[in-house]
C-alpha cells in the first residue's frame with residue numbers, strides 16, 4: 001500500500017517502522033499546516049493533533065482516500081466527519097486506541113460493568129497515566145472505557161477529577177496523571193468497604209498502537225463505509 005502519514009510525530013514515526021517492515025511504502029509525511037496532495041496515497045493514517053484531525057480526515061473523504069484516525073481530543077466533530085464521509089462514500093476507521101490488548105480490555109470492561117451494575121456497595125473509578133507531552137485529558141481510551149461503563153450501568157457521565165471537581169453519584173471519576181515517558185496505562189477500579197476489584201492495561205511501548213493502525217489500514221483498503229476496530233479484529 002502507498003501510505004500517507006498525516007502527523008509525523010511519535011506515532012507517525014512508529015507507524016512508518018511497522019509499515020516498512022510489512023512492505024508498504026510511505027508516500028507522504030505531513031507534520032504541519034503545509035498543503036499536500038493526498039491523492040498520491042492508497043490510504044491515509046492520521047495521528048496528528050486535535051485541532052488538525054477533522055480537516056485531515058475530511059480532506060481524505062473528499063479525495064476518496066480511505067483514512068484511519070487515531071488522533072484523540074477532536075470527537076466533538078466526529079458526527080460532522082461521518083456526515084462528510086457518507087456524502088462522499090468514503091472509508092473510515094476511528095479508534096481511541098488501536099492496540100489489540102486495549103480492544104480486548106474494552107470488551108472486558110463492558111462485561112465487568114454489566115456484572116457490577118447491581119452491586120451498589122462497589123464504587124467505580126478510573127485512572128489513566130500518560131507521558132507529559134500529551135495534549136488532551138482524559139485520554140481518548142479513558143473516554144471509550146467510560147462510555148463502555150455508561151452503556152452497561154446506571155452511570156450517566158464521566159468527570160475528570162481536578163482539585164476543584166466534586167463527583168456526583170451518576171458520574172465516573174477519572175484521574176489523569178502525567179509522568180515522563182509513560183506510553184499509556186488505564187486502570188478501572190471497583191472499590192467496596194471489604195475489597196476491591198481492579199482491571200488494568202499497560203502499554204509497554206507504542207508498537208501495539210502502531211501495528212493496530214497499519215493492520216486497520218490493510219483491512220480498510222477496498223471497503224466503503226465507517227468501521228471500528230471491532231470489525232477489524234472480529235472480537236466482542
Ligand SMILES: NC(=O)C1=CN([C@@H]2O[C@H](COP(=O)(O)OP(=O)(O)OC[C@H]3O[C@@H](n4cnc5c(N)ncnc54)[C@H](OP(=O)(O)O)[C@@H]3O)[C@@H](O)[C@H]2O)C=CC1
Nearest residue numbers: 007008009010011031032048052070071072096097098209
Ligand atoms: N488511537 C491510538 O491508538 C493512539 C492515539 N494517539 C493519539 O495520536 C495523536 C498523536 O500522538 P503523538 O504521535 O504521540 O503526538 P506527536 O505530538 O508526537 O505528533 C503529532 C504530530 O502532528 C503534527 N501536526 C501538527 N499539525 C498538523 C497538521 N495540520 N496536519 C498533520 N500533522 C500535524 C505535529 O507536528 P509539530 O510537532 O510540528 O506540531 C506532530 O508531528 C494524539 O492525539 C494521541 O492522543 C497516540 C497513541 C495511540
Ligand SMILES: O=C(O)C1=N[C@H](C(=O)O)C[C@H](O)C1
Nearest residue numbers: 072096097134139140141184
Ligand atoms: O497520546 C498518547 O500517547 C495516547 N493516546 C491515546 C489516548 O488518548 O487514549 C491512546 C494511548 O493511550 C496513547
